[in-house]
Amino acid sequence: MSQDIESGMRAALRPVAPSDEFSQKLLAQVVADPPARSKSFRLVSQGARPLGWWLTASLAASLILAVGIQQHLQEQRLRQSGLEARREVLQALQVTSQKLNLAYEAVKSQSTSLAGEKPGV
């Protein structure tokens, strides 16, 4: 009896080669409908960047912007200081010239009065 069962199972589980028709059908199906790819592979292939890349890029851009703004403000302050120094130089020389003029007028009037006092001049 056990031998009958065993031979029956062997006959049922024997390998059977597929028919040509089956192979052709399967291949046609594979060509028409390619298998689904994984999500990560799809994202990379479309040119997307990971989150870490975006964070780094944002940080770098912020840093460059901050440095640029600080440099601009420093240049503005330097320019203001320079213009103020220029104004003070002009004012200082103006004040000096006014007082030199006072001395000049006094010397001139003294020379004139001395010339007037000398006879025959």
Add this chain to the structure above:
Amino acid sequence: MRKYTVSLLIALLVPALACAAPNPKLAMPEFAGLAQKATESVTITLDTALLAMAGKFLDGNDPQDAATKEVIKGLRGIYVRSYTFDKDSAYQQADIDAVRSQLSAPGWTRLVETRSRKTRANVDIYIMIDKDQAVGLALIASEPRQFTIVNIIGAIDLDKLHKLEGQFGVPKLDIDLSKTPAQGPAK
């Protein structure tokens, strides 16, 4: 030990030598009390760095700026204190004497002394000469309602100062360093 002694000697000599060299820079008082009373006050302090900065902002194409640039080329400092009041004799002579007394120190030579009854203005101009070159200028002008102190330090080129005539109205004073100073007070 010998090295220590030499270093000590140098450390003692250097300040002594520094003190011996005439200093064209005047010690300006604060004049805080006067500034409060004054209707107008001008306080200008320009050291070497600020003069250099100002020079960069002077336009070489503008005649006034170009002349100014030439004048300040060798300067190391410009210091101005000027106070204007709304009534006569609002300031004391003692306020000015603190500065004037410094001009009796060695190195200073009085170039011009004017006393005008007409304008009631007294102007004294002092100069400090080192190796035949003016290295300091001090001007003290006192009028009934105004007094001004100007101290200029550095290689003062009086020729260039003369050339400023027409710019700021600087007059030609015909200042000759070879002449004796202090021609006498004007009356």
